[in-house]
Structures are given as structure tokens and as C-alpha cells.
Amino acid sequence: MQVTVVITSSGAHYGPLSPPAALRYDLRNITNPPRQLRGNLDGRSKKLRDHLTSDADFLQLLETIHRDILRHVERLQAPLQDDDKGTSPATQQLQQNSLQEPEPDALDNQGPSEPSVDKEPENGRTLTVNCLCELGRHRSASMAEELARLRWPPDIDVQVFHRDIDKDRRKPKAPRSRQQRAGKAFTELQD
Numbered sequence: 001m002q003v004t005v006v007i008t009s010s011g012a013h014y015g016p017l018s019p020p021a022a023l024r025y026d027l028r029n030i031t032n033p034p035r036q037l038r039g040n041l042d043g044r045s046k047k048l049r050d051h052l053t054s055d056a057d058f059l060q061l062l063e064t065i066h067r068d069i070l071r072h073v074e075r076l077q078a079p080l081q082d083d084d085k086g087t088s089p090a091t092q093q094l095q096q097n098s099l100q101e102p103e104p105d106a107l108d109n110q111g112p113s114e115p116s117v118d119k120e121p122e123n124g125r126t127l128t129v130n131c132l133c134e135l136g137r138h139r140s141a142s143m144a145e146e147l148a149r150l151r152w153p154p155d156i157d158v159q160v161f162h163r164d165i166d167k168d169r170r171k172p173k174a175p176r177s178r179q180q181r182a183g184k185a186f187t188e189l190q191d
Contacts, residue, residue: 002124003073004157009043009144011136011164021130023072025065027139028132030058042165043141052142062146069129069147073156076125124155136164 010017012028032038033051041048052058131147133139141162148160 001077002155002157003076004124004126004159005069005073005129005152006126006159006161007129007131007144007147008161008163009131009133009136009140009165011134011140011167012132013135014164014167017128017130017163019128021128023065023068023127023129024132025061025130025143026132027058027061027143028134030061030133030139031055033138038138042137043139043143043145043162044165048138049142049145052139053146058139058143062143062150065129065131065143065147066150069127070153072127073153076127077155136162136167141165 008017008021012026030052033048037048037051043049053062129147131140131143144160144162148158152158
């Protein structure tokens with residue numbers, strides 16, 4: 001079964017992901033790249049990623065995240081494989097009948113009922129992964145990009161999103177007029 005792994009880079013400065021990811025990795029303990037590289041480059045830049053991949057801590061975390069994702073994908077796929085192999089045809093038929101015929105008492109307190117089966121997207125299941133650093137522009141974005149470049153089994157589709165990579169934490173404040181700067185005192189003087 002196809003599993004989609006969605007890797008999102010984000011910055012702690014802008015708040016947590018909503019909804020939260022199934023796997024979350026904080027990269028703030030990884031040494032930030034030098035200011036010369038951070039100035040004009042972000043995690044999508046090969047030059048910045050090359051600098052970070054020369055750091056042993058970064059590479060170790062990359063391997064750890066890769067292994068964790070593979071383990072979680074196996075867990076997502078395991079119930080489906082168990083259902084196909086371990087259940088006898090008679091048990092499958094009994095389960096199918098119980099889903100189709102709800103008990104009469106169950107219908108009294110509810111509206112139209114549907115079987116309580118987990119709905120899955122047509123293309124399989126999704127695993128969400130969050131790589132987090134302070135602003136979401138350098139370390140976390142580089143980690144997300146490097147994870148996407150790794151070799152994955154054919155039944156895993158990896159997608160990368162950078163939530164905060166283009167945000168500027170130093171947003172210019174809107175210019176204020178003299179009246180706004182003076183505030184209440186100015187309006188009192190006019191009266």
C-alpha cells in the first residue's frame with residue numbers, strides 16, 4: 001500500500017504546526033550555519049545544505065529521522081498486511097456482516113449510521129513529519145530537503161513543504177502618524 005510522507009519544515013518563532021505532526025524533530029541544538037551563508041541563502045540552497053551535511057550531528061539526526069520514518073511506515077502498513085494474511089475467510093465474512101447489519105438498538109439514538117471503518121484516502125495513508133528550528137529557514141528546511149533526497153522504498157511517496165521559509169521575522173512596522181504616536185495625550189490637548 002502506498003504511504004505518503006509529508007515533511008514540513010517550520011520555525012518555532014511562528015508557533016507549532018496545526019494539526020501537529022506525528023513525528024516532530026527539533027533541530028535548534030544543531031549549530032546554525034555561519035552568517036555569510038544564512039544571509040542570502042535558505043535550506044533549499046545546495047551550498048547551505050553542503051555546509052550542514054558536513055556536521056556530524058546533522059548527519060546523525062538525518063539517519064535517525066530516516067529510520068524513524070521507515071519504522072512508522074511499517075507500523076502503518078502492518079495492520080493491512082495482518083488483515084490480509086491472518087484472518088480466515090469465515091472471520092472476514094462475519095466482520096463484513098457485522099458492518100452491514102447494525103443492531104436495532106444502535107439506530108434508536110442516532111441518525112443514519114455508517115460502518116465505523118477508518119476512512120483512508122484512495123492513494124493510501126499519510127505520515128506527517130515536522131522538522132523544527134528557530135525561524136524555519138535554514139536547519140529545518142535543509143533537513144527536510146535532505147530527507148527528500150534519500151532513497152525511499154517504492155511504496156513511499158515523500159513530499160516536502162516549507163511553512164516559514166519565506167517569512168521575514170523583521171516585518172516592517174506600518175508607519176504611524178504623529179497623532180497615533182502621541183496617543184491619548186494629543187487628543188486631550190485638542191479638546
